[in-house]
Amino acid sequence: MTHHSTDTPQFFLTAPSPCPYLPGQMERKVFTHLVGGRASTLNEVLTQGGFRRSQNIAYRPACETCKACISVRVPVERFRMTKSFRRVIDGNRDVIGTRVEAAPTSEQYSLFRGYLDARHAEGGMADMSVLDYAMMVEDTHVETMLVEYRFRGPDTAFTGQGEGPLIGTALTDVLSDGLSMVYSFYEPDMPDRSLGTMMILDHIARARRMGLPYVYLGYWVKGSRKMGYKARFRPQEHLTGQGWEPAADVE
Structure with a gap:
């Protein structure tokens, strides 16, 4: 079983995949797990830093050739x-x-x-x-x-x-x-x-x-x-x- 630290989050990078928003572009994401007692605090810090949440994952774009995604x-x-x-x-x-x-x-x-x-x-x-x-x-x-x-x-x-x-x-x-x-x-x-x-x-x-x-x-x-x-x-x-x-x- 994989254990994720709740004190020092680890960040991972996805493999390139077709962008769902811009034709011809490839996307990559950096993500971490939101688990444990510090999940809410981490989610706040990451949201303020441009991350989005999906279930217990926080992610943001990390595309190599495109910076079109702007946090609003x-x-x-x-x-x-x-x-x-x-x-x-x-x-x-x-x-x-x-x-x-x-x-x-x-x-x-x-x-x-x-x-x-x-x-x-x-x-x-x-x-x-x-x-x-x-x-x-x-x-x-x-x-x-x-x-x-x-x-x-x-x-x-x-x-x-x-x-x-x-x-x-x-x-x-x-x-x-x-x-x-x-x-x-x-x-x-x-x-x-x-x-x-x-x-x-x-x-x-x-x-x-x-x-x-x-x-x-x-x-x-x-x-x-x-x-x-x-x-x-x-x-x-x-x-x-x-x-x-x-x-x-x-x-």
């Missing part, structure tokens, strides 16, 4: 609410997000499966089974949560919870300086609602209520349609060789 976070107090964002909020006033325990359910997996089939049928997660999904949610030593989105019902004003079918879910790590959106998925048959945008806006508002200064959005990749939406949330900070810096407007 939104400073919630300076976030600018545009007319487009207001339309998304107004169009989803009948939806409410509820924080729940990070525990997988069959309803979540059904939504997850439908989302992958509609949006990412050729992606690396396309073959994920219900067990794979359960591990994505549960296999972690850090503080994380799920936010479930449902329509408001007659009792929502009293319970603070939505009713009816699940239409969106976000798996989110809770850090001392912000919320890190690990993975989110939603009902693909409601394109007019812009549910992906709505969930990010909800997390920005949620972080503000929690007194947390940032929402971490992962990587923005210039030239990738998959990641282009992240450029809309402004102002934003990008991680550079000199640390986190205000980003120029990006498209």
